[in-house]
Amino acid sequence: MEHHLSFSCDYMEGAHPRILQRLIETNLVQTPGYGLDSYCASAKEKIRSVCQAPDADIFFLTGGTQTNATVIDAILKSYQGVIAAETGHISVHEAGAIELGGHKVLTLPHQNGKISASQIRTLLETYENDANHDHMVMPGMVYLSHPTEYGTLYSKKELTEISSLCREYQIPLYVDGARLAYALACPQNDLTLADLAALCDVFYIGGTKCGALFGEAIVVPKPDFIPHFFTIIKQHGALFAKGRLLGIQFDTLFTDHLYETIGNSAIQAADQIRQALIQNGYQLRFGSPTNQIFCVMENAVMEQLAGQVEFGFWEAYDDFHTIIRFATSWATIPEQVEMLCRLLAAQHA
Amino acid sequence: MEHHLSFSCDYMEGAHPRILQRLIETNLVQTPGYGLDSYCASAKEKIRSVCQAPDADIFFLTGGTQTNATVIDAILKSYQGVIAAETGHISVHEAGAIELGGHKVLTLPHQNGKISASQIRTLLETYENDANHDHMVMPGMVYLSHPTEYGTLYSKKELTEISSLCREYQIPLYVDGARLAYALACPQNDLTLADLAALCDVFYIGGTKCGALFGEAIVVPKPDFIPHFFTIIKQHGALFAKGRLLGIQFDTLFTDHLYETIGNSAIQAADQIRQALIQNGYQLRFGSPTNQIFCVMENAVMEQLAGQVEFGFWEAYDDFHTIIRFATSWATIPEQVEMLCRLLAAQHA
Amino acid sequence: MEHHLSFSCDYMEGAHPRILQRLIETNLVQTPGYGLDSYCASAKEKIRSVCQAPDADIFFLTGGTQTNATVIDAILKSYQGVIAAETGHISVHEAGAIELGGHKVLTLPHQNGKISASQIRTLLETYENDANHDHMVMPGMVYLSHPTEYGTLYSKKELTEISSLCREYQIPLYVDGARLAYALACPQNDLTLADLAALCDVFYIGGTKCGALFGEAIVVPKPDFIPHFFTIIKQHGALFAKGRLLGIQFDTLFTDHLYETIGNSAIQAADQIRQALIQNGYQLRFGSPTNQIFCVMENAVMEQLAGQVEFGFWEAYDDFHTIIRFATSWATIPEQVEMLCRLLAAQHA
Amino acid sequence: MEHHLSFSCDYMEGAHPRILQRLIETNLVQTPGYGLDSYCASAKEKIRSVCQAPDADIFFLTGGTQTNATVIDAILKSYQGVIAAETGHISVHEAGAIELGGHKVLTLPHQNGKISASQIRTLLETYENDANHDHMVMPGMVYLSHPTEYGTLYSKKELTEISSLCREYQIPLYVDGARLAYALACPQNDLTLADLAALCDVFYIGGTKCGALFGEAIVVPKPDFIPHFFTIIKQHGALFAKGRLLGIQFDTLFTDHLYETIGNSAIQAADQIRQALIQNGYQLRFGSPTNQIFCVMENAVMEQLAGQVEFGFWEAYDDFHTIIRFATSWATIPEQVEMLCRLLAAQHA
Structure with missing residues (x-):
């Protein structure tokens, strides 16, 4: 089944050697479970630092669909839906994980995988102006991916416009960064981790496709923005018992700028x-x-x-x-x- | 936070050295994702062989609560609940993951963590005889853990009685084997993996607590007992992108009887x-x-x-x-x- | 199937003659749908008045299980459960409607259908003191029925104690009044509608069993306690198109003290x-x-x-x-x- | 609020006088609840007869959104979605009731409110041919409304084509007949109730907008097509306690061809x-x-x-x-x- 030459996806190998080395070194160290260990604490501090978000809540999960489904279900009220590009990962390739959580994906046409502040504004205004909107799904948050599923990037200007709009409407903005390292490594990109922390309510830093064995780091810049998120993660089957494995990996990725250069x-x-x-x-x-x-x-x-x-x-x-x-x-x-x-x-x- | 001497749980370390060694050796091999690789195929064959279940469907997930929630939601009809001991992991320590899937846990009093065929029979008969049972949650499957949350073991005789009852009532039997290696290593245990495959409709072989870095292997002895389970796993956020990591680990655990002796x-x-x-x-x-x-x-x-x-x-x-x-x-x-x-x-x- | 002499339940007939008369008189009057008509407005005013809750939000639904499932799902956070007597209607006879909404019913042993403030306090303290409570379902509200499923009544003293406890713990108190008219008509009862409005966060005044053709009136004494409840009701399939029918019925029940004397x-x-x-x-x-x-x-x-x-x-x-x-x-x-x-x-x- | 001249919707009045008369006459007759009374039995026989579906299961619910949400959730597997016109009631005006049940609405562009067999075929083929379809929502049923939300009608030829396609793909076909009486009364309509029973797996005969005080009759031509549907209805809060009210209304509507001529x-x-x-x-x-x-x-x-x-x-x-x-x-x-x-x-x- 394995091909001798393959460019089929960006998760065909294991982990960056430095990560593997850390896993080997720490293998028999005893730690408490569920992310309450010192490796996680250290990784979180490093992420807070590079994000310039000293109070951010950080959570480590094992995969992208799991992360999207858990974050979105945690943020939305039961009667709300999530705005996304029709090509967004949550719209197409998560087998209905968002709907399983009870929420509609409110799709917008895409431009090379992207949506714009003006499209979102029109959707929000149309909803507000519809005399029957109490019978409709209320738009409750915005989902973007950066890079998008088509490899494209939001500019800082574009994301700032979307962020401003979201704050005007008091609607959380969430960015899926499954391939974020490849944005950070791209000369055309002008969005830093600190920018994301400043502009988003929640975003995740992808590990699985970016050098980790597996794992994604959810960043919530404003602390306690999602109350009881630990329990919500557990309820979604997304609380990893040996959380230290995620801590060790992200601690390594955020040592010596590995994450920002790995792409x-x-x-x-x-x-x-x-x-x-x-x-x-x-x-x-x-x-x-x-x-x-x-x-x-x-x-x-x-x-x-x-x-x-x-x-x-x-x-x-x-x-x-x-x-x-x-x-x-x-x-x-x-x-x-x-x-x-x-x-x-x-x-x- | 880490203690110099700790007996607080059985997932405080990383992985058995042989597993780590295999992960190192295979790190840069390219494979397709989602468990469609040759390591997974090999691990599945070995598990089928030791379970004497040559046609079994095998799926690898990353954690126990995730596995329980996904399996139970996949097996039950929307209007059914799962019978479990009041001390069962799904009853107490999964933060409502079963209810999130829409299902009630129908609890029975435990004896040292165990429930008996006669208790289950009484519950089923009481339900059937209740004139209002169409207004009640229908019992739709039985959940046991082996070893139980209290470390105790079902005997082959006890599990056979429960299995017979379940087949009489056409109700699936599911066994949570989070700590199964510690049963297999225990002189008092008389239940083999082949027995479990013969007596259960679904069970899982725990890796996280039994020598793996992480991971659980779901065994479905009768193939296609859960149609479209791959998609169901994806929808529950439980499809692991680099499935090969799980394949490598379980392939190692089922080489040279490691799993059966590791405890x-x-x-x-x-x-x-x-x-x-x-x-x-x-x-x-x-x-x-x-x-x-x-x-x-x-x-x-x-x-x-x-x-x-x-x-x-x-x-x-x-x-x-x-x-x-x-x-x-x-x-x-x-x-x-x-x-x-x-x-x-x-x-x- | 119909018996010549039957005491099997309290919903075997149609409606009180005065209600039927009003339905006949108003049959061809044109009104807007969904409860936005003047009959509903009038009924709400009368209920607010008798409840001495001038700002209360009032909603009319068609049945008890529907009301319980919608209210409880609206009040609870996704990770919370509802405390109830093991004999509570939601625990036993709603076919898993609460679990369908994703929530566990946290049951307490009953005394003639009732539970006490001290039982609830013990449950809340046990939860808080459990070192693993972040892995457990958080108690998020209290459900009582008055009269209970066993026909018994909470005294004003008992309900006040439960209410005080709930306020101490900031946990909403909800009372199911499916048979409330039979409490109000009972000499042993010392709880008025105004008491319920003062002590509960939400309660419902049962119509179906108390003289209406059908219908239940949800009273939310503190306005906007459940934001967007109209949309939540719609999403639960519980928004009645010809809401005027419910308005007409409750307007009649709350004219000339009919509801308080009908039992x-x-x-x-x-x-x-x-x-x-x-x-x-x-x-x-x-x-x-x-x-x-x-x-x-x-x-x-x-x-x-x-x-x-x-x-x-x-x-x-x-x-x-x-x-x-x-x-x-x-x-x-x-x-x-x-x-x-x-x-x-x-x-x- | 009420206007002296209004054409705003078709549910502004109460009930057809014959229905009101029957409710008055039967008001004090005692019957069992939940649709187990003789009025329901009689209404069901009359509907079976006019539908030429002698074995059909019939269920009475109180409203359209409730009916759609309950039927769709009952028919679909957890990982399936429902195909509908983008203008379908379930797509737009049910506040996310379908998603609350865990299901995606897979929308197709409409032609005056209608979708065609060839559109549905393309959607099904595209799904089947997509190499990643195991990561996507599986189309599991088709939802049509007749008349549509735009007042248009499917011809017998069009519905037959859709029905044949659905049977080819073994995908249930469900028709929302909220306004069915207005189709039956329309000269351009060539679809009878018997045609609907022959071509659909489930459809509902709308009462609320068609002369009843309220109520919808679900017709399932092939008996037990939805096992345990009674309990599913109860679990969705949609089981009406005084089912006799629905029986009396539909019995009247199907006496002397009232339903077929009322429009x-x-x-x-x-x-x-x-x-x-x-x-x-x-x-x-x-x-x-x-x-x-x-x-x-x-x-x-x-x-x-x-x-x-x-x-x-x-x-x-x-x-x-x-x-x-x-x-x-x-x-x-x-x-x-x-x-x-x-x-x-x-x-x-």
Whole structure:
């Protein structure tokens, strides 16, 4: 099943070596469970520091869908829904986890995976102006992903506009940072962790796709913004018994700026692949500057390529073409990139 | 926060060295996500083999509450509840995870953490005979834990009786094996993994408390007993992206009988502690033969002891005594046991 | 199926004639839907007045289980449960409606259907003192019924104690008044509607069993205690399109003290039946002073009686006796009571 | 608040006089509760007969949102969603009742309120062909309304195509007949109750908007298609204590073809209004042939008209025009229609 050359996703390997090393070193140290250990405490302090949010509540969970479902269910009132792009992970690829929690995803059309403050404003105003809105789902929060599912980035200006709007309407803003390291490593990105902490009510720093074995760090800049969140996490089956494993991983990721730099090689690799695609006449899609590369490929070419390298089939472009995705990661090595570039050139020739 | 001597629970350390070694060796191997990798496939084959259930469906999740909540919600119809001991983990210590899924826990009084076939039969008959039962929660499955929360074990005879009753009433039987390795290592235990597969509709083999870094293996002996369980797991936020980590761990646990023997030292340590308690005049409770040791302790003695060793405060016995718990694990070392035994003797003297 | 003589429950007939008359008179008047009509407005004013709660929010729903499920789900946080007697309607006879909303019913042993402030205090203190309470369901409100399922009544002193405790712990108190008219008509009752409004955070005034065709009036003395309750009601499928029907009924019930007196004849009838039972040597149970009469009956006698009059089979008393229930209502007529008394005397002879 | 001339909706009055008469006549008859009475039995037989579905299960509930939420939650597996037009009542105007039950509404673009077999087929095929569909919400049933929210009708041919597709995919088909009487009375309609029973797995016959005081009759042509539906109804707070009230109403509606003819005058009135609109130069919208009339109106005209007659504001058409709705009902009288036609002519002149 495993392919010799694969760009199918960014969670195909284990962990960054420094993380593995820390897990080995600490393996037999005894700690209390449920995140009440000193590794978690240390990781939280480091995250608070880099986020410039000294009072932030931090929680560590094991996966992205779990994190989204738990955060959203914790924030929304029972009668509220969450505003998201129609392409948002919670809209499409979480098997109804948000609805299982009783909430509607209120979708907006996307522009390369993004939604805008003005779209959200229109939705909120339309709701408010509808004479029947007491019979409708109330918009209760905004969900964004950064980078988006299409690899694109919100600018600081765009996120600030959305944040201001949310505060005007007193609606929490939540950012899914499953691939946040690849934003931070991207030259086009102008949003820091401190910016996210200043602009969002809740966001999560993705570990699973960004160098950890697994794990996501939820940041709640304003303390106690979600009362009894520990119990809510437990109730959602999302409280990890050996929380120390998450603490050790995030403590390592936030030592010596590892998290902020771990995506660098992935971005360079992605840029190299984008260059190769353009040079060989392929059409890029969605304008992603991060570690996900989308391009249009003729179906016959695609099928031949698929025999040599693993990648993602995104969606049909037309009857004869498909949009495919290559994903690089912190673990991608130059040899793999070069081999892919050669394959792309050969296909085209 | 970390204590120099601690018997407070059985998940205070990382993983068994062989597991860690496998994680290191495989760290940079690329695999697909979500458990579709060859490590998971291999682990599943080994579990099917030891369970003598060649067609069993196997699923790997990351924690016990998550596993219980997902399995129970998957098995029950919306209008059904789950029968459990009032002391069952799902009844008390899962923060309402079962109710979050919409289901009532139908509790029965326990005998040292266990419930009996005759109790369950009475509950089922009472329900059936109640003229108003269409207005009541229908009992839809039985939940047991083996070992129980009080460290006790079901005998093969007892579990067979419960299993027969469940089949008579066509009600699934589910066994929570969070600490199953400590049952398998216990001389008093006469239930093998193959017995569990033969007698249960679903059970889980606990990893988190039994030598894994984390993870539980759900065994469904009859294939497709839970249709679309993969999607149900995803919807519950319980689908682990890097499923290979779970596959690697369970593949190791089921190589060279590691899982069936990993609890041996914990049982020996527990027996040694039990002997020390008896010799020093303490009263044991609940008759646990496994890695959990319960005893009654005078409050003044307990407080003094608490300054020297970490343990669990279970429940008040009377105004002057408390029931406390010591837990050993696969990672407990002889020096720790000897130190505890010395402390117990010293307290008493 | 219909019996010629029946004391099986208190909702066997339609509506009090005055209510029917008002429905006839208003039948073709056009009103807006969803309770936004002038009948509802008038009924609400009358209820506010008799409750001495001039700012109270009032909502009309169609049935008791619906009301309980909607109110409890609206009040509780997702991680909280509701404290109730083990015999409470929500504990036993609502088919898991509370759990469907995601909440555990935290049951307490009952005394003739009642629970006490001291029991509730112990539960709250036990929860608070449990070192693991963050892993447990948090008690979030108290549910009582008045009269209880066993026909008994809370005294003003008892309810005041429970209310004080709830305020001390900042836990809402909710009273299910499905049969409230039978309390108000009972000489032993010392709780007025104004007392309920002063002591409870939410209560409901039962219509279905108390002279209405159907309907229950939820009283929330402190306005906006449940924000967006209209939408919550809609989301629970409990918003009645022709709300005017509920308004008309409750407006009639609260005109000329109908609600406060409609139970008088039922209480007199019940007292007469209780006298007949005692005189004929039957043992009364639970000490109900309201319209429900419980007694112990030898099974052979019971079976013979069941051929002549319909009543409720409550629970087995022992192998040879059963506890049965007779219920009177506003519609019970003297001839029926006399016939029942004759039957009881004849059985006994 | 009540207007002297109102066409704002079709549930502004009480009940058809024959129904009221039956409620008066039966008011003091004693019956068992919960629909186990002889009136319900009789009504069910009459509905089975007219539906030519002699074994159908029939259930009576009190309102439309309640019915939709209960039926949909009963039919779907936890991981499934319901396919509906984006304008479907369940998509927009039920305050998230479907999501409260844990299910996603999978919306399709509408054509005048309708969706087609080919749209549904595309959705099902897209789902099946998506390599990631195990991570997505599975389409589990189809929801239609007949008439639709826009007053339009499915033809027998269209519904047969959808029904065949649903059977091909083994996906239940459910039709919301809140306004079914207005379809049955409409000359353009070629779908009988027997057709609905033959083509649907579940549908409901609306009472609230069609002459009853309140109530909806769920028809399940294939018996036991929804096991334990009685308990599911109870759990959803939708089991009406005095079920006889619903039985009496539907028994009357299905006596002497009342239900099939009760909409006649409403359709004639609507046709008359449509004629007046056309004659006065207004643009009709959506092509509704039933009791709902939609037209485009200049905002200034609309505001003047709103001072004289009550109607519904549907949606903005452009910056200067609004789509408004007039609804007639069984209770609309010729004088009201004439007055409205005069107003329309006067506005225009």
